[in-house]
Amino acid sequence: MYYFDWTATSPISEASLKEYCDAASKYIGNPSSTHPLGLEAKERLETERSYTASVLGVKASEVFFTSGGTESDSIVLSSLLNSPSPGEIITTGIEHSAVLEWKKTLENAGWTFTALNCPGGYLKPESLKDALNDKVRMVCFMKVNNVTGSVLDTVSLVKTVREYEKKNGRKIHIHCDAVQALGKIPFFPEKEDIDSAAFSAHKFCGPRGVGILYCRNKAITSLSRGGGQEKGLRPGTENLAAICAMNRALKDSVEHIQEKHDEILGFRCKIENAALDSGYTLISPSCDANLDFSPYIINICCKPIPSEVFLRVMSDKGFCLSAGSACSSNSRGKAESVLAAMNIDHSIRMSSIRISMGSATNIEEVELLCSALKTAAGELGIIRN
Amino acid sequence: MTNNTDNMNLYLIRLGEISLKGQNRNFFEKKLKNNIKLKIHPHRSLLTREKGRFYLYVDKSCPDETVIRTLQTTFGVVGFSKAIVCNKDWDEIVNSAKALIENEPFSDGKGTFKVECRRGDKSFFMNSYQIESELGGVVLDRYPEMKVKVKNPEKELRVEVRDKAYLYTSPVPGPGGLPVGTAGKGLLLLSGGIDSPVAFWRMAKRGLKQDCLYFHAYPYTSDMALQKVKDLARIVAPYNQGTNLIVVNFTETELWIKDHSKEEEHTLMMRACMMKVANKIAKARDCKVLVTGEALGQVASQTLESMCFTNSMSEIPVLRPLVAMDKEEIISTARQIGTFETSILPYDDCCVIFSPKHPLVRPEVEQEKKSYNEMNIEELLDKCVSEAEEFEISYHV
Numbered sequence: 001m002y003y004f005d006w007t008a009t010s011p012i013s014e015a016s017l018k019e020y021c022d023a024a025s026k027y028i029g030n031p032s033s034t035h036p037l038g039l040e041a042k043e044r045l046e047t048e049r050s051y052t053a054s055v056l057g058v059k060a061s062e063v064f065f066t067s068g069g070t071e072s073d074s075i076v077l078s079s080l081l082n083s084p085s086p087g088e089i090i091t092t093g094i095e096h097s098a099v100l101e102w103k104k105t106l107e108n109a110g111w112t113f114t115a116l117n118c119p120g121g122y123l124k125p126e127s128l129k130d131a132l133n134d135k136v137r138m139v140c141f142m143k144v145n146n147v148t149g150s151v152l153d154t155v156s157l158v159k160t161v162r163e164y165e166k167k168n169g170r171k172i173h174i175h176c177d178a179v180q181a182l183g184k185i186p187f188f189p190e191k192e193d194i195d196s197a198a199f200s201a202h203k204f205c206g207p208r209g210v211g212i213l214y215c216r217n218k219a220i221t222s223l224s225r226g227g228g229q230e231k232g233l234r235p236g237t238e239n240l241a242a243i244c245a246m247n248r249a250l251k252d253s254v255e256h257i258q259e260k261h262d263e264i265l266g267f268r269c270k271i272e273n274a275a276l277d278s279g280y281t282l283i284s285p286s287c288d289a290n291l292d293f294s295p296y297i298i299n300i301c302c303k304p305i306p307s308e309v310f311l312r313v314m315s316d317k318g319f320c321l322s323a324g325s326a327c328s329s330n331s332r333g334k335a336e337s338v339l340a341a342m343n344i345d346h347s348i349r350m351s352s353i354r355i356s357m358g359s360a361t362n363i364e365e366v367e368l369l370c371s372a373l374k375t376a377a378g379e380l381g382i383i384r385n
Numbered sequence: 386m387t388n389n390t391d392n393m394n395l396y397l398i399r400l401g402e403i404s405l406k407g408q409n410r411n412f413f414e415k416k417l418k419n420n421i422k423l424k425i426h427p428h429r430s431l432l433t434r435e436k437g438r439f440y441l442y443v444d445k446s447c448p449d450e451t452v453i454r455t456l457q458t459t460f461g462v463v464g465f466s467k468a469i470v471c472n473k474d475w476d477e478i479v480n481s482a483k484a485l486i487e488n489e490p491f492s493d494g495k496g497t498f499k500v501e502c503r504r505g506d507k508s509f510f511m512n513s514y515q516i517e518s519e520l521g522g523v524v525l526d527r528y529p530e531m532k533v534k535v536k537n538p539e540k541e542l543r544v545e546v547r548d549k550a551y552l553y554t555s556p557v558p559g560p561g562g563l564p565v566g567t568a569g570k571g572l573l574l575l576s577g578g579i580d581s582p583v584a585f586w587r588m589a590k591r592g593l594k595q596d597c598l599y600f601h602a603y604p605y606t607s608d609m610a611l612q613k614v615k616d617l618a619r620i621v622a623p624y625n626q627g628t629n630l631i632v633v634n635f636t637e638t639e640l641w642i643k644d645h646s647k648e649e650e651h652t653l654m655m656r657a658c659m660m661k662v663a664n665k666i667a668k669a670r671d672c673k674v675l676v677t678g679e680a681l682g683q684v685a686s687q688t689l690e691s692m693c694f695t696n697s698m699s700e701i702p703v704l705r706p707l708v709a710m711d712k713e714e715i716i717s718t719a720r721q722i723g724t725f726e727t728s729i730l731p732y733d734d735c736c737v738i739f740s741p742k743h744p745l746v747r748p749e750v751e752q753e754k755k756s757y758n759e760m761n762i763e764e765l766l767d768k769c770v771s772e773a774e775e776f777e778i779s780y781h782v
Contacts, residue, residue, distance in 0.1 A: 304738055306736060308607065309605050309736060312603070312604035312607060313604050
């Protein structure tokens with residue numbers, strides 16, 4: 001099978017896996033124990049924390065190890081429930097479910113949950129500015145959209161919030177879901193004046209079940225209770241081996257971030273051109289447009305064939321892709337609502353296909369994919385919108 | 386096989402409609418006996434008929450649950466109760482009564498009851514009235530909330546003192562209907578939806594043995610949709626004493642229809658092709674009728690006009706047991722027979738690209754027949770039939 005679903009998850013790298021095994025057998029103590037084996041584990045844990053912090057350009061004391069992106073987002077959003085008086089959270093309609101699924105819970109607790117539309121996958125600073133009001137306590141947006149690869153202009157968005165803050169005099173917490181950014185495009189939360197950010201190891205060839213929360217706001221408190229690990233934000237015995245393995249994968253990703261980016265951009269343009277030539281429509285931003293996007297993700301439309309059918313055809317040809325939506329009438333795909341929040345037409349959403357790449361994607365696979373897209377278009381009668 | 390009933394459990398089975406049959410009664414009863422024995426096999430069972438009831442003896446090695454599920458899924462059984470046979474010893478009779486009332490329908494410990502005794506053996510030292518009042522006391526000791534009611538009680542405990550003592554409770558309802566196979570054989574058009582498994586069940590209830598036919602259009606429909614159909618067939622198969630699922634690959638046919646007919650006629654043409662294929666398969670398998678889950682007016686292809694057209698494409702009768710049922714009524718039966726949860730799994734049995742936006746709702750039969758003939762599709766349909774796959778679905782509950 002040719003794997004083009006790296007956005008869903010990436011295979012763990014050999015180096016990361018080796019690091020995991022080494023650390024798991026070497027550090028047998030619990031970092032909270034006071035005997036030498038515990039102290040040894042604690043020391044390694046703090047070394048890893050400093051490394052993560054250096055990659056993110058933040059203070060080590062503001063790095064927390066979690067079980068992944070979903071938990072990192074959840075810690076920040078759930079902390080709103082600890083607030084004595086509910087206010088408003090502004091986010092986007094194109095967020096991952098780790099954020100959007102908080103809508104009901106927060107609304108039940110009296111919060112106003114506003115999800116702004118992002119035409120084409122981008123949130124305009126003006127739209128955010130219009131939505132800000134004196135009830136807003138938190139603004140939450142993603143760095144890279146996981147369905148189309150659009151990259152939000154977080155610098156301008158943060159600036160918009162901070163200007164409003166100055167005028168209004170009330171602090172607003174800014175959270176950024178950067179799960180699809182880390183290791184693929186440069187992202188430094190503190191430099192961007194972001195208060196908290198979520199990351200996940202298995203998106204950059206680290207192990208599953210481990211992630212990072214950057215958080216500099218001490219008012220964020222967890223709903224979980226336990227032994228006080230990670231300053232109480234994420235109690236529970238630290239997954240040291242996985243943290244070491246994550247940092248190993250992180251190191252390998254950031255070391256070659258630019259070369260990889262350029263190589264993948266070449267593949268991305270190749271796929272875009274092949275798709276357009278074969279009659280597909282582009283849903284992601286085009287390589288030719290003056291827009292910021294992650295080359296690792298490209299979303300195309302195989303109209304009039306429903307995504308689900310197209311995936312089966314491609315899977316029979318040996319390619320693992322992902323649907324932008326679910327075609328079955330009685331189940332609504334999550335990505336479908338994300339595309340709806342981008343103001344994308346229903347008939348296009350129903351035929352949306354996500355192709356995503358990663359560090360091990362090579363030109364041979366890309367060429368095979370391009371020719372398979374062409375064959376499939378001929379077989380299925382893909383028609384340009 | 387020996388007729389010795391030691392080490393066997395006894396169940397009394399009530400027969401409804403079939404005990405009213407005249408000269409054909411033997412035929413119906415024999416079918417029902419065979420249907421029950423087949424499902425209980427390989428456990429040894431023995432069936433005798435007495436006073437309008439069946440006495441079913443089953444080896445004690447067979448779990449109660451298997452017998453209960455068998456009787457609950459065998460049409461012709463109106464009600465049943467487990468009986469205990471013991472020696473004509475008072476202590477044994479009391480212990481048997483105590484054991485029986487631990488089960489349904491007494492086990493909830495509520496409502497009204499009576500004990501009814503028939504003393505065939507007049508030499509037994511207690512008379513019927515004494516037995517009834519003593520055993521009534523046993524029930525009240527166990528369930529103090531229950532009340533005695535002689536006329537129309539909710540529950541009954543019955544005792545017959547004959548060669549031995551027989552104790553049993555008022556029957557648990559069975560599915561009723563006629564034994565499957567007594568009405569001949571039909572072919573059901575099974576989709577993955579809510580209706581067709583209910584149609585299957587209703588026809589099986591009137592004694593029709595059925596095979597099932599599914600039209601698969603991979604990759605336009607997923608293998609999960611096929612799996613769902615197999616699962617549905619498995620759920621209803623015991624009611625039908627097992628079934629055969631015939632899967633026809635319909636992809637080429639659907640694409641042909643899409644390319645060779647007007648968009649608004651796609652669904653009608655597809656139904657017409659299904660009827661043609663079903664007729665060919667029914668003929669080869671000696672099925673006398675087709676069965677569908679259509680209900681009048683439910684969707685465009687189920688209007689009176691559309692049904693007239695689909696009928697015109699079938700040489701054998703098309704039975705539609707749900708034709709006059711509301712969706713709610715159909716759903717309620719689907720829940721009762723356990724198919725609903727599977728039917729609503731989100732794997733569609735037809736892809737949107739073959740469903741016209743504005744289908745014809747009032748087609749004109751002659752016009753549509755002409756459209757059908759113009760498609761020139763017969764050869765493709767013959768290919769569908771010859772390449773059909775068959776799966777045997779077990780009668781086991």
